[in-house]
Amino acid sequence: MQIIHTTKQAREFVWNLRRNDSTVGLVPTMGALHDGHLSLVQASGRRCDHTVATIFVNPTQFAPGEDLQKYPRTLDADIAGLRSAGADAVFIPDQDQIYPPGCSTFVKPPDVAETLEGEFRPTHFQGVCTIVLKLFHLLPTTHAFFGEKDFQQLCVIQAMVRDLDVDIEIVPCPIVRDPDGLAMSSRNRYLNDRQRQRALCLSAALRQAEQAYLGGEQNPKTIENQMRSILSGDDQNNGVDSIDYAAVVDSKTLQPISDLDQPAVALIAARVGSTRLIDNRVLCAR
Numbered sequence: 001m002q003i004i005h006t007t008k009q010a011r012e013f014v015w016n017l018r019r020n021d022s023t024v025g026l027v028p029t030m031g032a033l034h035d036g037h038l039s040l041v042q043a044s045g046r047r048c049d050h051t052v053a054t055i056f057v058n059p060t061q062f063a064p065g066e067d068l069q070k071y072p073r074t075l076d077a078d079i080a081g082l083r084s085a086g087a088d089a090v091f092i093p094d095q096d097q098i099y100p101p102g103c104s105t106f107v108k109p110p111d112v113a114e115t116l117e118g119e120f121r122p123t124h125f126q127g128v129c130t131i132v133l134k135l136f137h138l139l140p141t142t143h144a145f146f147g148e149k150d151f152q153q154l155c156v157i158q159a160m161v162r163d164l165d166v167d168i169e170i171v172p173c174p175i176v177r178d179p180d181g182l183a184m185s186s187r188n189r190y191l192n193d194r195q196r197q198r199a200l201c202l203s204a205a206l207r208q209a210e211q212a213y214l215g216g217e218q219n220p221k222t223i224e225n226q227m228r229s230i231l232s233g234d235d236q237n238n239g240v241d242s243i244d245y246a247a248v249v250d251s252k253t254l255q256p257i258s259d260l261d262q263p264a265v266a267l268i269a270a271r272v273g274s275t276r277l278i279d280n281r282v283l284c285a286r
């Protein structure tokens, strides 16, 4: 597996792979890799002739006061994981390679970025769109793989690619969970044992949402209230510390809906201790 540090090498590497009409899959990450990330590399291996991953903790998607400085960095293990998952290369740029002094252009995110995460992290998707579009230019692959774990991010990137005519196929990949249901996340490393136990109420609330939906519940507000009640915990205080949102919305626009006669998704963002966790579940059509 090639380890690439410069933008020039990165572009040349991908163009070389693309000779002979080969397909190349891109897997952008911020490192601290787990099996969720590696599932994207494996999905790319099944779909494409070659796979290039990236590791870059993108400062522009963190607001002041968020966890940029303490974001986990596990580079040696990440490289070993990518190698065993079958990546052909990993691009690990310095901050200056991506944002040289004077760099001042940003992508304005699409409408679907405005709700949910957009309300609680108002500058987040501008940073995400900017880095992802830059990566699409630096590594001109045929496909890019993104996890449904970051459901709104996936919608935002699909809209950006459509609106800006980017010539790349976006491939959504399912959420990988630990056996007890917790969605894998680099930020799970921040949780102590007790907090990790409490974090299970996110996936429990989403399972309840799906059960209610499959049981015929038509009112999104009822499901939202049930999710909030599970997230709030019981007398033994098994809940989260705070809820940013627990919402059932249209799965394309992420706008509120008045009843569940259309494709919908349940999404949660909540804090356990100082760790902010997100998770979601698509409510499939019956």
Ligand code: AMP
Pocket: 028, 029, 030, 031, 036, 037, 039, 040, 145, 146, 147, 148, 149, 150, 173, 174, 175, 176, 177, 183, 184, 185, 186
């Ligand atoms: P991150 O390193 O958090 O920026 O994530 C990089 C990519 O991995 C994104 O496309 C995420 O949606 C995806 N990802 C993160 N966690 C999971 C998971 N548990 N299952 C599937 N994909 C994931």
